Amino acid sequence: MNASLPEALRAAFPGAAVEERGGFGPVLVLGGGAALPEACRALRSQPEFVFDVLEDYTALDEGDRLQLVLHFIRSEEPAVQLTVKAPVARTGEEVPTLSGLFGSAEWYEREIFDLFGVRFAGHPDLRRILLPEDWQGHPLLKDYRDDKTLHRTGD
Amino acid sequence: MQTLGSYGSIVAALVVGVTCLGAGMFVSWIFRPDRPSTVKLEPYECGEPPVGPALVRFRTYFYLFAIVFVIFDVEAVFLLPWAVAFRGFGLFGFAEMLVFVGILLLGLAYAWRKGVLKWQ
Amino acid sequence: MAIVEKWPAFTERFPGGGLLLTSIEFFLNWGRKNSLWPLTFGLSCCAIEMFCTGAPRYDWARLGNEVLRASPRQADMMVVAGTVCWKMAGRIQRLYEQMAEPRYVIAMGACAVSGGPFHFDSYGTVRGVDQLIPVDIYLPGCPPKPEALLHAVLELEKKIAADRLPGRRPVKGARP
């Protein structure tokens, strides 16, 4: 089953690149953020995938662009892992939300917005989750300068 | 103390009670620092600035609960002096109290049947 | 203005006044230092060590702070146990303000003392809780063992024992 997963992925997602990676399951690299919702819907519903748990959803700062990274597992066999990547522009791109498909996506997306600044279209309640409401800047971006003067004791 | 009769002990108890309480409060009034600040006087909400009005129209259900409690609290108040002087009453006093408690049990059964005790 | 601000300075002028005041201070401080009720205020790892100090093996009830009060109105001592972050800063100040006088603060753990392991690279940490509220005792350690917290409470009791009524002339050579 595991050996044929990359082939099944290539068959199901002709446009996307599938990379093999050591012990942590294949990586499906999508074209852009817009392709996420139907890719995830397919990964969850089609019988040969059944990736029904979005274990983790985060982002990477790769200099010129950001990269959204999703980790999926099967609740029946958590040994089978899959990572989905989707490149996103640093600013100005609205990624469609996954909170309709996965309950955990709602908070993960709020955290990505909070620490990376990626906006999610259709998110029920997109606001900062970890930092205070009036915090300026998105800390996990490489060009974030921690300006000491910003810190007030405001609550 | 003979001439005062039994009332003397009540007055003595009252006086001792008031003086002890008064002395305690007086001593604390003398020594306590009193530096009120606006934040200190605000209602405490787990470290948050208070949100929303506190004077909210509560559900009437709280009132029902309170009334049922008051009834049985008053019953306890009557039971206590009776229980203290229980030996002197003999069978009549016992029967009298049974009737009193019985009526209140009737009230409790009615409240129970009407579902007052169950929180909707 | 409480009456306690006025009468000590007044009685100090009389010949026996000083003796009377010091004995009063002794009893007041003896009562306060032996019944320090801590505010349940755990933030991160040090909070669990504070629970262990309350648990049977170390048991800071021996020092009189048996009762862990949840509301600042009934607490005398605030043990800031854990990392203080900017989002929590305003709340800590409010909690401290809402505590009744006389109130004392123990900054427990390197995080509360100076930001600790998060002093250099963290953007979210307050470098030391003394930027927010006055601190009486700084207790290093990450987390400090329960014995160290007991030692900190004993040091605080020494500090309380030296308290004086307001308005009195300062003792020559005493620490401010």
Add this chain to the structure above:
Amino acid sequence: MDHDAFPDPGSMTADLPLVTDELTLNMGPQHPSTHGAMRLILRLDGERVVSASPDIGFIHRGMEKMAETLTYLQYIYLTDRLDYLSSMLNEWSYCRAAEALAGIEVPRRAEYLRVLAGELSRLASHLVWLGSMGMDLGAFTPLTYTFREREMILDLLEMLSGQRMTFNYLRIGGVARDLPPGFADRARAFLDYFAGMPDIYDRLLSDNAIFLARMRGQGRLTPELARSHAVTGPNLRGCGVALDLRRSDPYSVYPDFDFEVVTRPEGDALARYRVRVEEMRQSARIVRQALDGLPAGDISAKVGRVFRPPAGEAYARVESSRGIQGFYLVSDGSTQPARCRIRVPSFANLSVLPELLRGVHVADIVAIMGSIDFIVPEIDR
């Protein structure tokens, strides 16, 4: 006919809906039963919760950003401050991720020591949970019992690593120190003593009528809701899904150990409680097997002083006491990771709380939150 203008007086009886306002209440950052600084904004209609929305981030130190300025070795001690009740398991997932990056093979003795320390740490974490669970519901005695046993475990771990809670015991490629002399029989003595303890906890709490009344049927979590919110660990096993990484995705030397994955079908607070108490027995069994079967050999692979993994990425996971805890390390070939993402079980477990608390009595909030067993600094990182 203005007769209808005045409604028939008979119809104005008591069953007209009396509009009452909603009270907004802060179960705020400083609260004895929120297990740390987490604020719950409650909208209440009398005793019933209309909606509860958690507000987190009060202990957000920005540990993921710090990883980008510290070298791999320097970051190990910070991973203890995540889930400090079972910090060995955090170190373990971080070290596994770093070892996967560089392709390091950990010797068997080191793996056994990691299992030993990890399971002791899980036991200590469940003991703290049991104590605070009882205290949340007003029973103070379990706290004194469980913290007494936990102190014995902390003495063992202090013997092993020199620290009570933030051990910094694991290294990339193995462990820092071998077993000190006398550790094995002290640990066996503790295990013999601890064998009867879960039954005492059962007598103290599990069969207590008040405790059962408050826990049974509260916070019912369905497997679909749990999967959708990526809930893992005892909470997921409490609603019938047998997902335990130690068995389903066996890492390290777990295939050598025989233990059961505990699941309960009901999915309510009592089921999660029973899963954790049973897991304590399983962890004690694993520790005993690790002690008996400890192989000889060196305790760490050969790793140079400067750890510089090849460019690439790795995502390693461990079954921590609260669920799947993983590190996603992206290395750009330098001595510092380009990105260190910490997958934390409590973050996902807490995200299911608003659904569980809808329409619940105020007093049951504490029981449900206690049964989910989350840690706030792990959520905020």
